Amino acid sequence: MARTTLQDVAKTAGVSLATVDRVLNRRPGVHARTVERVQQAIAQLGYRPDRFATRLARGRDYHFHFVLPSGSNAFMQALEERVRVTAGYVADERVRIGVTHVDVFDGEALAAALEGLQGAVDGVAVVALDHPSVREAIDDLVASGVTVVTLVSDAPRSRRAHYVGIDNTAAGRTAASLLGRFVAGRKGKVGLVAGSMALRDHIERQIGFEQVISRDFPGLTLLPVREGRDDDERVEEVASALLAEHPDLVGLYNVGAGNGGIVAALDASGRARDVVFIAHELTPFSRRHLIRGTIDAVINQDPGHEARSATRLLIAEQEKAPIDAGQERIRIDIFIRDNVP
Amino acid sequence: MARTTLQDVAKTAGVSLATVDRVLNRRPGVHARTVERVQQAIAQLGYRPDRFATRLARGRDYHFHFVLPSGSNAFMQALEERVRVTAGYVADERVRIGVTHVDVFDGEALAAALEGLQGAVDGVAVVALDHPSVREAIDDLVASGVTVVTLVSDAPRSRRAHYVGIDNTAAGRTAASLLGRFVAGRKGKVGLVAGSMALRDHIERQIGFEQVISRDFPGLTLLPVREGRDDDERVEEVASALLAEHPDLVGLYNVGAGNGGIVAALDASGRARDVVFIAHELTPFSRRHLIRGTIDAVINQDPGHEARSATRLLIAEQEKAPIDAGQERIRIDIFIRDNVP
DNA sequence: GCCCCTTTGATGTGCGCCCCTCTTTCCGAA
DNA sequence: TTCGGAAAGAGGGGCGCACATCAAAGGGGC
Numbered sequence: 001m002a003r004t005t006l007q008d009v010a011k012t013a014g015v016s017l018a019t020v021d022r023v024l025n026r027r028p029g030v031h032a033r034t035v036e037r038v039q040q041a042i043a044q045l046g047y048r049p050d051r052f053a054t055r056l057a058r059g060r061d062y063h064f065h066f067v068l069p070s071g072s073n074a075f076m077q078a079l080e081e082r083v084r085v086t087a088g089y090v091a092d093e094r095v096r097i098g099v100t101h102v103d104v105f106d107g108e109a110l111a112a113a114l115e116g117l118q119g120a121v122d123g124v125a126v127v128a129l130d131h132p133s134v135r136e137a138i139d140d141l142v143a144s145g146v147t148v149v150t151l152v153s154d155a156p157r158s159r160r161a162h163y164v165g166i167d168n169t170a171a172g173r174t175a176a177s178l179l180g181r182f183v184a185g186r187k188g189k190v191g192l193v194a195g196s197m198a199l200r201d202h203i204e205r206q207i208g209f210e211q212v213i214s215r216d217f218p219g220l221t222l223l224p225v226r227e228g229r230d231d232d233e234r235v236e237e238v239a240s241a242l243l244a245e246h247p248d249l250v251g252l253y254n255v256g257a258g259n260g261g262i263v264a265a266l267d268a269s270g271r272a273r274d275v276v277f278i279a280h281e282l283t284p285f286s287r288r289h290l291i292r293g294t295i296d297a298v299i300n301q302d303p304g305h306e307a308r309s310a311t312r313l314l315i316a317e318q319e320k321a322p323i324d325a326g327q328e329r330i331r332i333d334i335f336i337r338d339n340v341p
Numbered sequence: 342m343a344r345t346t347l348q349d350v351a352k353t354a355g356v357s358l359a360t361v362d363r364v365l366n367r368r369p370g371v372h373a374r375t376v377e378r379v380q381q382a383i384a385q386l387g388y389r390p391d392r393f394a395t396r397l398a399r400g401r402d403y404h405f406h407f408v409l410p411s412g413s414n415a416f417m418q419a420l421e422e423r424v425r426v427t428a429g430y431v432a433d434e435r436v437r438i439g440v441t442h443v444d445v446f447d448g449e450a451l452a453a454a455l456e457g458l459q460g461a462v463d464g465v466a467v468v469a470l471d472h473p474s475v476r477e478a479i480d481d482l483v484a485s486g487v488t489v490v491t492l493v494s495d496a497p498r499s500r501r502a503h504y505v506g507i508d509n510t511a512a513g514r515t516a517a518s519l520l521g522r523f524v525a526g527r528k529g530k531v532g533l534v535a536g537s538m539a540l541r542d543h544i545e546r547q548i549g550f551e552q553v554i555s556r557d558f559p560g561l562t563l564l565p566v567r568e569g570r571d572d573d574e575r576v577e578e579v580a581s582a583l584l585a586e587h588p589d590l591v592g593l594y595n596v597g598a599g600n601g602g603i604v605a606a607l608d609a610s611g612r613a614r615d616v617v618f619i620a621h622e623l624t625p626f627s628r629r630h631l632i633r634g635t636i637d638a639v640i641n642q643d644p645g646h647e648a649r650s651a652t653r654l655l656i657a658e659q660e661k662a663p664i665d666a667g668q669e670r671i672r673i674d675i676f677i678r679d680n681v682p
Numbered sequence: 683g684c685c686c687c688t689t690t691g692a693t694g695t696g697c698g699c700c701c702c703t704c705t706t707t708c709c710g711a712a
Numbered sequence: 713t714t715c716g717g718a719a720a721g722a723g724g725g726g727c728g729c730a731c732a733t734c735a736a737a738g739g740g741g742c
Contacts, residue, residue, distance in 0.1 A: 394728035
């Protein structure tokens with residue numbers, strides 16, 4: 001049996017090809033009754049437009065843009081690299097992908113960058129901020145017909161089509177569970193280092209972490225959060241201070257970047273083996289120390305998956321194609337020494 | 342700038358469209374010197390054929406076949422379901438996917454089923470067996486021009502194009518690490534239940550598990566392997582026996598299916614909270630007991646990912662298209678209560 | 683110089699759909 | 713009855729490539 005084509009639809013609907021085309025592409029000038037007939041024929045035949053013929057005929061390229069935080073940590077660099085790789089793969093599918101950098105913490109700058117994309121692109125993937133201007137900029141883009149997905153960090157009450165990233169509260173809970181079980185029944189203090197309490201994902205991770213520590217591990221006491229600004233040096237300072245002030249520190253959770261600082265502090269203190277250290281994001285560095293044993297577990301979100309997923313979602317939106325939710329859900333990966341890739 | 346097309350290549354190579362076509366599709370009757378010229382033009386222009394135009398013009402459907410074990414456990418059922426879902430998604434990309442069932446343990450039957458596919462399909466994904474007949478059947482298929490990928494379970498020395506599945510030795514090591522750390526320093530026995538020691542993946546998991554337990558956890562003693570035949574009842578018997586014979590049992594690792602049996606035995610013994618239980622494969626059942634706490638961790642391979650990856654690899658092979666290794670690597674997922682989807 | 687064979691060119695058709703233009707038909711209002 | 717606009721039909725060109733056919737040009741052997 002050959003494919004069912006527009007011809008077949010036209011025939012069974014008893015109309016001409018032109019009319020079917022008008023219906024399919026929502027062109028005006030078709031009687032409601034006729035529209036109905038055509039749609040019935042489509043349903044009856046189970047007609048699905050040939051993606052290849054459609055894209056070929058339409059001849060238009062899709063133009064997407066990724067807006068990423070500038071000059072930042074290993075994870076973001078990995079993400080950008082994966083975006084570029086993905087761009088390479090979809091280039092021969094008539095998809096062009098651009099990348100812009102914007103300062104992470106500057107909501108206004110991010111909003112401005114987004115506004116500047118109006119009219120120039122079909123879709124945008126943005127590492128967002130929970131900031132009113134950003135939300136408004138996203139909503140403006142959506143209103144102007146641009147598809148927007150948020151990446152890694154969401155803009156909760158905006159009209160973005162999808163959020164491509166993990167549930168950070170659950171990530172925090174996961175870290176706590178692992179840490180709690182890895183300390184093996186010992187009692188003591190647990191330290192948490194965040195990048196900045198202005199970052200929504202860091203806050204959420206902290207909340208999840210707190211929840212589980214206080215509920216499930218009565219022997220552990222969570223110390224007040226320290227801010228490390230995602231910077232190795234600063235993180236090392238606060239980690240060293242934590243280690244010095246608390247001889248009974250049994251666990252450390254670094255919510256953000258700057259794992260190098262923690263490793264350095266642990267090494268300097270000579271307590272790397274005694275303190276359970278849970279980190280985020282699998283990088284060459286964290287991978288190395290996971291294997292060495294300084295880091296006990298890494299909570300990860302796969303930047304390659306995120307880049308591809310965002311791209312797929314943007315394409316699907318353009319083509320009004322269905323989405324495989326299972327494929328697009330970003331997992332909270334747990335890596336220990338034995339299952340790192 | 343518009344796409345570079347065959348026209349452009351022909352022009353810069355100084356030959357006709359027909360000749361470029363001959364080179365591209367490896368048709369005979371072109372002088373080596375000319376081939377060279379054309380390929381240079383292609384390289385120079387960075388020409389890449391338009392996937393959509395190609396597929397449309399070729400007009401041929403790809404026909405793939407999945408050969409799965411029959412009447413079996415929840416994981417295999419999930420895998421099959423995901424294969425069917427994937428089939429639905431790629432149906433409008435001119436890809437037809439068929440599914441056949443074969444008895445898992447019967448190498449000859451599997452080999453026969455594979456032989457029967459010759460000439461009927463372009464590609465095959467098979468849950469293989471490490472059996473000489475199977476290996477030969479795979480090699481025959483490959484020799485006859487059919488692309489073969491193995492799925493979940495490999496046929497190591499065959500000529501299959503890819504193996505879509507996890508490293509089972511690493512999975513075993515991962516289970517051991519988690520179990521060892523979760524027992525929190527207690528000393529005692531550890532039990533391992535496998536489906537059958539004839540299954541390669543089960544053996545590999547066992548080997549990995551043994552390695553890590555003996556190397557990293559001197560306080561733990563691994564008991565001799567028990568076979569549960571992936572069947573709830575039988576698994577319950579052996580688990581109950583283990584629990585009864587060893588009051589100091591602190592951990593259980595179920596390498597195969599039949600988690601229901603272990604849960605039942607643990608519940609009956611009243612030691613569900615004391616014995617750390619590591620299982621394989623996230624199913625509705627294991628998910629429930631992970632949340633309840635009977636199961637402490639689940640090692641998983643994502644059947645949806647495997648179905649999609651196998652399909653993508655088969656398509657890529659047909660189109661001689663590049664492969665994104667990062668996308669196709671199947672991860673060893675670790676799920677604990679807090680990061681289950 | 684003739685013939686044959688290899689190499690190349692020229693050209694056409696079709697894949698399934700989009701998009702545009704130009705009729706033709708039909709229905710209701712004036 | 714006439715007229716106008718809405719609804720529908722008809723047709724064509726094009727997207728970039730695959731595939732087939734036929735003709736022309738080139739080169740070597742005799």
